Amino acid sequence: MRRIKVYVEALPVTLSQAMHRVARALTAAAPDTVEVVRDAAEADLQVLHTICPGAVGALQANRYAMIQYCLNTAGGTEQFAGLWGGAEVVWSYFDIAELLPSSTRFYHAPLGVDAAFRSGPTPRCDRDIDVVTSGYTDGHGAEAISEVWEAAYRTGCKAIHLGPREIEGWAVPGHIMFENVHGIGDEELAALYGRARFVSGLRRVEGFELPAAEGLLCGARPLVFDRMDMHWYRGTGSFVHETAGEILVEQIADVLVAPWQPVGESEWEAACNRFSWERVATGFWEAML
Numbered sequence: 428m429r430r431i432k433v434y435v436e437a438l439p440v441t442l443s444q445a446m447h448r449v450a451r452a453l454t455a456a457a458p459d460t461v462e463v464v465r466d467a468a469e470a471d472l473q474v475l476h477t478i479c480p481g482a483v484g485a486l487q488a489n490r491y492a493m494i495q496y497c498l499n500t501a502g503g504t505e506q507f508a509g510l511w512g513g514a515e516v517v518w519s520y521f522d523i524a525e526l527l528p529s530s531t532r533f534y535h536a537p538l539g540v541d542a543a544f545r546s547g548p549t550p551r552c553d554r555d556i557d558v559v560t561s562g563y564t565d566g567h568g569a570e571a572i573s574e575v576w577e578a579a580y581r582t583g584c585k586a587i588h589l590g591p592r593e594i595e596g597w598a599v600p601g602h603i604m605f606e607n608v609h610g611i612g613d614e615e616l617a618a619l620y621g622r623a624r625f626v627s628g629l630r631r632v633e634g635f636e637l638p639a640a641e642g643l644l645c646g647a648r649p650l651v652f653d654r655m656d657m658h659w660y661r662g663t664g665s666f667v668h669e670t671a672g673e674i675l676v677e678q679i680a681d682v683l684v685a686p687w688q689p690v691g692e693s694e695w696e697a698a699c700n701r702f703s704w705e706r707v708a709t710g711f712w713e714a715m716l
Contacts (some may be wrong), residue, residue, distance in 0.1 A: 431716075432460040434460075434488060436627035440518065445538060445637040446476045449494060452539055456708035472515070480506050492715055495519035497633055516715045523654045534714035537659045539704030540640050543613035546621050550647035556582035556623040557683055558650065561638045562630075563685045571629035571675060575650070578679035587619070590636065591620060620645035624687045628657070629679075639664075640702045646690045650682060660702065661692050 435454055440447040453474065454463045464470050473488035477499045492512045497637070503524055511517055511527050518534040527533050539614050548634075558579055560572050579586035587604050611619075620626060623625075626642025628651040639649035643663055651657040653666035667678040700706065 430460055432462050432464045432469055433457070433474060433692040434464050434467040434472075435474045436467075436476050443476070444497075448541060448637070449476070450537060452541075456705065456712060458712050458716070477507070477510070480510060484614060485700075490515055492516040493518065495521065495523065496524070499632055512579075515600055516711070517530045518711055518714070520659065523534060532654070532714055534711055536707050536710055537702060538640065540637075540644050540699075540702040541613060541704065541706040542570065544620065544641040544644045545699055546617050546645045548692065548695055554622055554624050554647075554663050554687075555585070556587055556619070558586045558625040558627055559589060559620065559623045559638065559642060559647070560586060560627045561589040561636070562633070570631060570633065571627070571671075574671070574675045575627050575679055577676045582683045583681050584683050587623075589616075605606065612633070617641070617645050620647050622648040623647040625650045625682070627651075628660070628664075629667070640698075643690065643698050644695065644702065646695070648687070648690065650679070663690065663698055668670045 437450040438445070439452075449640045457463050466489040467473050470488040472490040472492065473486060474492050474494065477493045477495050491514055491662060493506070493510065493516070495517055497517075498507075498521055498639045504523070507524075511531055514531050516532045516534055517523070517527055518536065520535070520537045522535055524533045524535065544613050558575060560575050562570050562572060570710045576586055576588075578584075585604075602705065620638075620642040623645075624647060626647045627648055628636035628639030628649050630636045630652075634652075639651060640662070643649050643660070647663040651660050651664045651666060652669040654669055657664065657666070665682050667675065667682065670678070
């Protein structure tokens with residue numbers, strides 16, 4: 428029987444670490460009935476990383492599946508209606524089943540976590556970083572990065588930001604530091620997570636934040652907004668209401684100064700299963716085929 432040829436967009440790690448990991452995991456988990464090809468022009472089906480409608484401009488195959496990372500990058504969800512209607516499968520950590528046409532299959536799952544990050548819980552004495560933030564920093568606090576930094580500064584806590592750029596003037600010796608995430612390997616990154624009490628996943632636009640899941644498997648508590656698309660962290664995360672400015676800073680500060688509860692073995696084992704790439708990626712192929 429002829430195998431279906433599938434092209435999985437393989438974005439460079441410098442453009443999107445998360446999408447790079449997704450493409451790698453899907454390729455590794457591809458079943459015998461699938462041949463992953465390197466050229467979209469050869470493919471029967473293309474897997475698209477979708478942030479906004481413009482992200483599908485490179486569509487070359489006649490058939491496609493979508494991974495829906497964001498819903499509010501350029502307007503309401505109606506902007507994606509046409510794309511969803513033409514997709515064979517839509518995978519998202521957002522529960523958008525009711526928004527999709529009946530002809531489109533829906534795969535509801537989080538992103539997975541690479542094996543390098545399964546270092547497990549460590550004692551409190553080993554955790555000298557209070558909170559880790561991540562992402563592109565534009566100075567506007569769109570993803571609550573600045574609120575986390577302000578809360579850390581006020582409470583005398585130590586924060587480290589993982590990202591390709593700094594905001595000039597934000598570095599505060601002993602409190603706010605920066606690490607170029609593209610300049611370190613997974614083992615070094617896992618070791619950094621293993622030194623942290625919290626990893627921030629406070630995302631207003633980008634949705635599920637992979638560093639929060641990676642940090643959890645290294646024993647750090649995810650710091651996330653209390654909303655439905657963050658239910659993947661129920662029982663393990665520290666939740667704050669989705670506000671902004673001073674109110675959000677105060678909520679984060681309260682979390683940072685409260686007694687920290689280490690991630691327990693049973694919590695860690697459950698998270699390893701929930702964020703297993705083998706389970707998540709295999710589930711995608713099963714939904715598509």
